[in-house]
Amino acid sequence: MIALLRTPATAVWMVLIVATAATWTLGTSHGFGNHTLASAVILLIAFIKVRLVGLYFMELRDAPALLRGLFEAYCAIACTVVIGVFLLA
Amino acid sequence: MNAVSITTESQPPVTVTKKIPGEAGVWIFILGDMTVFTVFFVVYLVERGKNRQVFELSQQTLDKHFGAVNTVFLLISSLLVVLAVRAMRITARHVAQRAIVGAFLCGIAFVVVKVFEYHERIAAHETPSTNGFYLLYFVLTGLHLFHLVIGLAVLIILRSMAGRPALSTNQWAFFEGAACFWHMVDLLWLVLFPLIFLVR
Amino acid sequence: MANKVELDSGLFKAAVWSGIALIVAMVIAQGLLMHFIPPPSPALSAEELAQRFIDRRDEIRLGCLIQCIFWSFWATWGIAITVFIRKMERSYPILTYSSIALVGGGYVFFILIPMTWAVIAFRPETLDPSIIQIMNDWVWFDFLFTWPPFALWMVVIGLAIIKDHNVPTLYPRWVAYLNFWCAILIFPAGLIAFFHTGLFAYNGVGAFWIPFAIFFGWMIVMSVTTFQTINRQKEKLTAETVLATA
Numbered sequence: 257m258i259a260l261l262r263t264p265a266t267a268v269w270m271v272l273i274v275a276t277a278a279t280w281t282l283g284t285s286h287g288f289g290n291h292t293l294a295s296a297v298i299l300l301i302a303f304i305k306v307r308l309v310g311l312y313f314m315e316l317r318d319a320p321a322l323l324r325g326l327f328e329a330y331c332a333i334a335c336t337v338v339i340g341v342f343l344l345a
Numbered sequence: 346m347n348a349v350s351i352t353t354e355s356q357p358p359v360t361v362t363k364k365i366p367g368e369a370g371v372w373i374f375i376l377g378d379m380t381v382f383t384v385f386f387v388v389y390l391v392e393r394g395k396n397r398q399v400f401e402l403s404q405q406t407l408d409k410h411f412g413a414v415n416t417v418f419l420l421i422s423s424l425l426v427v428l429a430v431r432a433m434r435i436t437a438r439h440v441a442q443r444a445i446v447g448a449f450l451c452g453i454a455f456v457v458v459k460v461f462e463y464h465e466r467i468a469a470h471e472t473p474s475t476n477g478f479y480l481l482y483f484v485l486t487g488l489h490l491f492h493l494v495i496g497l498a499v500l501i502i503l504r505s506m507a508g509r510p511a512l513s514t515n516q517w518a519f520f521e522g523a524a525c526f527w528h529m530v531d532l533l534w535l536v537l538f539p540l541i542f543l544v545r
Numbered sequence: 546m547a548n549k550v551e552l553d554s555g556l557f558k559a560a561v562w563s564g565i566a567l568i569v570a571m572v573i574a575q576g577l578l579m580h581f582i583p584p585p586s587p588a589l590s591a592e593e594l595a596q597r598f599i600d601r602r603d604e605i606r607l608g609c610l611i612q613c614i615f616w617s618f619w620a621t622w623g624i625a626i627t628v629f630i631r632k633m634e635r636s637y638p639i640l641t642y643s644s645i646a647l648v649g650g651g652y653v654f655f656i657l658i659p660m661t662w663a664v665i666a667f668r669p670e671t672l673d674p675s676i677i678q679i680m681n682d683w684v685w686f687d688f689l690f691t692w693p694p695f696a697l698w699m700v701v702i703g704l705a706i707i708k709d710h711n712v713p714t715l716y717p718r719w720v721a722y723l724n725f726w727c728a729i730l731i732f733p734a735g736l737i738a739f740f741h742t743g744l745f746a747y748n749g750v751g752a753f754w755i756p757f758a759i760f761f762g763w764m765i766v767m768s769v770t771t772f773q774t775i776n777r778q779k780e781k782l783t784a785e786t787v788l789a790t791a
Contacts, residue, residue, distance in 0.1 A: 257440055260431045269424045272535075276416050283543030284409060295544040305535045313423050313528045315366045315521075323365055323372060330376060334383045338536075341387050342544065345394025370719030374726040381730065388744075473739060484736070484745070491732070518718075519707065 268312040275301050296339055303335035367522025375529050378492070382533050385488070386540060389481045396477050401545055403478035406471060411462045412542040415455050419531040422451035426524050433507060433520065441507040448527065449500045452493060459490055482541055489533055496530045499523045554779045557625060561771050564622030568761050570615035578608040579662070584685050584748040587741045594681060595674035598665050605666040612659035619655055622764075623648030626702060626771060629716070633709040640705045647698040654691050658684050685747040689734035692756065699728035699763070715774050727763045731756040
């Protein structure tokens, strides 16, 4: 079973856990008065995590260019739009 | 399918084939669902923009710990689903079944936390009709929960499929597609949690 | 001589076209004539709502007569798909019978819509406005809140396609996933019970426009793919007959 875990996906999983912890720290810190920058970073990290899940868990890394392209486009567009609306709304 | 061959002097060619995880049809569903949720994310941020104070104050009543714990549950469940698919590929059926059960239990844990979380809100008279924040909080997390419950049903199907001696091509397509659906449920929460609980 | 399997593609296609006619009639009668697309806001006062029925009394009566006719085609359209579900299943047709039950229930919900509006428009000036209000609310709930059997039918269709034993499958497999997705997407229609205004009121974007667009968009996609399936089946049967008699 350990052999089954010897795959890039497991390393990615650890990155995701660390990223979650980083997001938590950023999100619960009370130091900065203006939380806007931290929130934008939190959202950016979220979409990086989304991309990692898609590429490594959903195995889109080995998918045909069209499908992977669609997913990457989604990540890029969604990330931009969400952070954009957050900053501008 | 595109195949790329790499040949070295003494070795036979190594082919790297590109493969659609599951099948094409499932991606209409998954990408479509992700798009719908993204529209809701934008709606949330637009409403927040119109009611900054209400959203900030209401957000503070949520317990972030619940959300964080749920994120960990889903990440663990996704890793277990990855494990299950890999196990199925080398026909380690019992490992696959146990991994799926593990993922299922993580999903149940998520539901339990969520029910508790909702209960706390409702007991404090914070319901979807209270204000715009709670409306979107309940609708967004509720829609996600709905998908998660469907995912749990799908995991039950996967567990029984994992018990079969062999899977046909179509069954494999469904198995992988269903695994991707579960990862989507995880993926959506990875955005939902920070968006609703942490972003301010 | 081998048994000849016949497919009356003319009749079959007419059944699918009846569904298209249903959509066109709805846009014309319910939308243009009766002004009930989109729904009047649930936040309107009873008096304002009653006035609408009094002002457009004649248009509503005529539109309802038309709609009672065209909603009936839900049955013929739905059964065309059901026939294919029968062909996708093997001997114990649980999905087929579920499909028949769900389709059959469907047109009842649809036809009660114009029937109720026609009853309101029968003598609206004599009615207490709050009676008109509750009957109108009832109609919108009948239209939207009853989404579950329709979602369930979409799931039945999707299951039938996923489990289709034919080679090649009667419908392309992506249609199954589209059905599963649409089944989930029309669920917000169930939120109308909780809101009088906003996104999830029965005239709101979330609870009306999205499920409405998804549902009738789905009907169009299913109609197109069913036409294609009829054509493929017709060709296949013609080829088999040629082989058998050669």
